Amino acid sequence: MDSTSKKPDGETCVICEQKKSQGIHLYTSFICTQCEKKIISTETNDPQYKFYIKQLKKINTPKIFQ
């Protein structure tokens, strides 16, 4: 057991669209720990919050325009 080794490949976060090894799964998508924390700590009147919501909407309605 080697718990200190890092995976070279993580999963692509739907928010920041970068590969991260740590995060949570939401439906079929992945949100990295950093983005999860940012979403939680961002005020709803913050312009950045709209960006997060936009990214999160992709999870719930991936084929809305088809």
Ligand SMILES: [Zn+2]
């Ligand atoms: Zn992320």
